Amino acid sequence: MQPFRVLAATACPLPMANVDTDQLIPARFMSRPRSAGYGDFLLHDLRAGPDGAPLPDFPLNRPERAGAGILVARRNFGSGSSREAAAYALVDGGFRCVLAPSFGDIFSSNAVNNGLLPARLEEAAAEALLGWLEAGGLEVVVDLEACTVSAGEQRWPFAVDPVWRTKLLNGWSDVDLTMSHAAAIEGFARVDQARRPWAWLPEGTGTG
Amino acid sequence: MAEHAPRTLFDKVWDAHAILSREDGQALLWIDRHFFHEGSHHGFNQLKARGAEVARPALNIGVADHYVPTRGRGGFIADSSVRHMVEQLSANAAHHGLRLFGLGNPGQGIVHVVGPEQGLTLPGLTIVCGDSHTSTHGAFGALAFGIGASEVAHVLMTQTLWQRRPKRMRVTVEGKLGPGIGAKDVALSVIARLGADGGQGHALEYAGSTIRGLSMEGRLTLCNLSIECGARCGMVAPDATTLAFLRGRPFAPADFERAAEAWMALPSDPGAAFDREVALDASQIVPVVTWGVTPEDALPVDATLPDPDRAADPARAEQIRDGLDYMGLHAGQRVSDIAIDRVFIGSCTNSRIEDLRAAAAVLAGRRARVPGLVSPGSTPVKRQAEEEGLDRIFRDAGLEWVESGCSMCVGMNGDLLAAGERCASTTNRNFKGRQGKGSRTHLMSPAMVAAAAVTGHLTDVRPLLEGRA
Numbered sequence: 001m002q003p004f005r006v007l008a009a010t011a012c013p014l015p016m017a018n019v020d021t022d023q024l025i026p027a028r029f030m031s032r033p034r035s036a037g038y039g040d041f042l043l044h045d046l047r048a049g050p051d052g053a054p055l056p057d058f059p060l061n062r063p064e065r066a067g068a069g070i071l072v073a074r075r076n077f078g079s080g081s082s083r084e085a086a087a088y089a090l091v092d093g094g095f096r097c098v099l100a101p102s103f104g105d106i107f108s109s110n111a112v113n114n115g116l117l118p119a120r121l122e123e124a125a126a127e128a129l130l131g132w133l134e135a136g137g138l139e140v141v142v143d144l145e146a147c148t149v150s151a152g153e154q155r156w157p158f159a160v161d162p163v164w165r166t167k168l169l170n171g172w173s174d175v176d177l178t179m180s181h182a183a184a185i186e187g188f189a190r191v192d193q194a195r196r197p198w199a200w201l202p203e204g205t206g207t208g
Numbered sequence: 209m210a211e212h213a214p215r216t217l218f219d220k221v222w223d224a225h226a227i228l229s230r231e232d233g234q235a236l237l238w239i240d241r242h243f244f245h246e247g248s249h250h251g252f253n254q255l256k257a258r259g260a261e262v263a264r265p266a267l268n269i270g271v272a273d274h275y276v277p278t279r280g281r282g283g284f285i286a287d288s289s290v291r292h293m294v295e296q297l298s299a300n301a302a303h304h305g306l307r308l309f310g311l312g313n314p315g316q317g318i319v320h321v322v323g324p325e326q327g328l329t330l331p332g333l334t335i336v337c338g339d340s341h342t343s344t345h346g347a348f349g350a351l352a353f354g355i356g357a358s359e360v361a362h363v364l365m366t367q368t369l370w371q372r373r374p375k376r377m378r379v380t381v382e383g384k385l386g387p388g389i390g391a392k393d394v395a396l397s398v399i400a401r402l403g404a405d406g407g408q409g410h411a412l413e414y415a416g417s418t419i420r421g422l423s424m425e426g427r428l429t430l431c432n433l434s435i436e437c438g439a440r441c442g443m444v445a446p447d448a449t450t451l452a453f454l455r456g457r458p459f460a461p462a463d464f465e466r467a468a469e470a471w472m473a474l475p476s477d478p479g480a481a482f483d484r485e486v487a488l489d490a491s492q493i494v495p496v497v498t499w500g501v502t503p504e505d506a507l508p509v510d511a512t513l514p515d516p517d518r519a520a521d522p523a524r525a526e527q528i529r530d531g532l533d534y535m536g537l538h539a540g541q542r543v544s545d546i547a548i549d550r551v552f553i554g555s556c557t558n559s560r561i562e563d564l565r566a567a568a569a570v571l572a573g574r575r576a577r578v579p580g581l582v583s584p585g586s587t588p589v590k591r592q593a594e595e596e597g598l599d600r601i602f603r604d605a606g607l608e609w610v611e612s613g614c615s616m617c618v619g620m621n622g623d624l625l626a627a628g629e630r631c632a633s634t635t636n637r638n639f640k641g642r643q644g645k646g647s648r649t650h651l652m653s654p655a656m657v658a659a660a661a662v663t664g665h666l667t668d669v670r671p672l673l674e675g676r677a
Contacts, residue, residue: 015526016526016530017523017526017527018404018501018502018504018527020502020637020639022637022639022640022641022642023639023640023641026641026645027618027619027620027642028619028620030247030620031249031275031289031292031293031620033249033253034250034253045640045641045645046640050627050646074523075405075523076404076405076408076438076502079404079405079438079502080340080435080637080639081339081340081618081637082338082339082340082354082355082356083247083356084250084338084356084357084358085250085357087356102405102408102438103408104405104408104438105408105409105438105440106340106353106354106355106356106440109355109356109359110356110357110358110359113356113358113359114358127523161372162232162233163230163232163233163234163370163372166232173358174358174362174370175258175361175362175365175366177370178236178362178365178366178368178370179366181227181228181236184227184228184236185227185236185238185366185367185368188227188238189238189264189367192238196224196332196470197461197463197466198330198461198463198464198466198467198470199240199330199332199333199461200240200266200267201266201267201307201328201459202266203265203266204266204307205301205305205306205307205308206307207307207308207309207313207315207326208315208326208458208459
């Protein structure tokens with residue numbers, strides 16, 4: 001994965017709370033393989049009217065937000081379903097960072113596993129940043145080294161799990177790290193099988 | 209070390225699975241069970257891209273549920289994209305030699321119903337699945353949580369996961385629930401109290417006399433909905449009710465007594481510390497329904513809808529306005545005046561035998577004024593319901609009795625509402641478009657859905673139960 005250090009990009013305001021992963025990508029698109037690209041499905045049903053035509057006033061559809069890499073939303077962003085496709089849709093749609101006061105836990109993990117930074121802003125900072133963007137502000141700088149976000153003359157701190165920060169700064173994925181602990185895992189399994197035999201299942205594919 | 213300090217149920221399960229713990233707070237956890245389904249294809253594809261194998265095939269169990277048709281079982285699946293998803297699941301399971309409760313298997317059903325029913329879900333286990341409602345399995349005192357596709361791939365390859373130890377919250381409910389009031393009402397009351405993000409970063413433990421009095425079915429409903437307040441997992445300590453449910457299940461441990469002894473040591477120690485405590489009084493819990501587009505928008509059935517102009521802050525006002533607008537409702541409207549177009553009884557939240565009995569108790573001898581679907585949680589639940597004659601009650605009421613699957617909770621199999629249609633539903637999410645593009649969902653208990661069916665509008669079920677057992 002590409003390391004994430006400083007991101008200077010157009011930001012798009014999404015002044016909504018509880019943007020759940022069903023909104024980020026409706027279920028009907030999730031059977032597609034990832035290679036097909038998920039960017040077109042991002043916020044699909046919020047971006048279009050009942051006739052399927054794009055809503056011109058929806059922030060993501062506005063021409064000045066084209067190519068946006070940062071999304072700013074209200075609390076509880078990415079709540080709901082564990083679908084990693086929500087992170088795929090954001091990443092394939094060009095986003096590398098979402099700023100919001102709080103995030104769904106599973107979405108946050110999925111985001112980090114796809115190189116997308118879920119950065120927590122204080123509620124007042126999120127409102128100030130949304131206000132700045134809605135007044136016409138465009139470019140925002142997210143500094144993951146310093147954990148700050150800057151817009152014009154203003155700057156706010158943001159929070160992110162320190163482990164996730166390290167992962168994103170280095171572009172690490174978990175599997176390689178875990179594989180380096182293979183001996184510890186094998187040792188645990190051996191001891192556990194003797195200690196908790198009831199927790200293990202017989203080999204085979206029988207379903208009773 | 210902390211070996212002698214009082215520990216919570218959560219701590220005990222966590223500690224027993226930590227292969228290693230890092231100073232930064234991350235632990236590598238051993239995973240006892242991974243359930244996968246059609247939607248897990250992204251995880252299997254990551255495995256394929258790496259050319260990796262499944263590390264512990266016996267501990268990874270597949271279930272066909274998200275995309276399976278609920279009608280015309282046994283025949284050819286006409287919708288090619290649905291057919292592809294079901295076939296892809298079978299192919300992945302076969303390729304890696306994994307157990308599968310596939311379409312046509314007599315144990316097939318919704319993953320969060322199948323696990324407990326088969327005795328695959330046990331106290332003290334770590335259980336994951338690429339589905340946020342994996343919290344359901346916490347009803348047995350398991351540490352169970354939903355994961356994304358990258359984590360699915362990680363578990364398949366290593367049978368482990370990196371996790372940050374969450375904070376602990378205890379939700380205590382004391383007292384006796386009134387007639388016609390059940391676990392769904394408790395859960396929606398908890399969510400309304402905490403908010404849709406109030407549980408974020410926390411492991412919930414449900415405790416108190418009300419919880420002890422719930423059946424396993426009720427505890428499963430309660431833990432299922434933990435994710436709807438943002439908590440990744442919810443747990444109930446194992447007790448005699450848990451043991452009675454598990455004894456004799458197909459995959460229950462051979463040496464059941466030895467296992468039971470270990471499980472009975474799991475409940476939180478007296479004096480164990482929680483980071484947050486929340487208390488509810490069961491006598492104050494009434495039938496609850498949701499009116500908006502997040503489960504936190506829950507109200508007693510006798511309430512009136514909120515007014516955005518009276519909201520505490522602009523963000524909340526915006527949320528209320530948006531919810532009312534999407535749902536086609538207005539401020540001050542009485543909840544019980546909301547007319548519905550359709551009902552749905554099913555999903556991992558409320559499709560177990562007790563849920564079907566509760567709905568049937570209201571519907572017996574009555575006709576539904578609106579069409580609706582009843583999808584039992586598993587093929588065994590379906591069979592049992594038919595033995596009890598519940599299917600006849602649903603059919604006589606005018607509802608459709610279909611096969612088991614996620615069905616209209618998420619609509620992936622094509623069981624969908626039309627745009628603008630309003631549904632009284634026993635499911636878990638009232639999100640915009642959840643039951644189909646433009647659909648409007650009101651969440652409530654099976655008994656409350658049955659009451660809505662017979663009256664054609666949201667209504668208090670209690671008068672309809674008077675004079676009935």
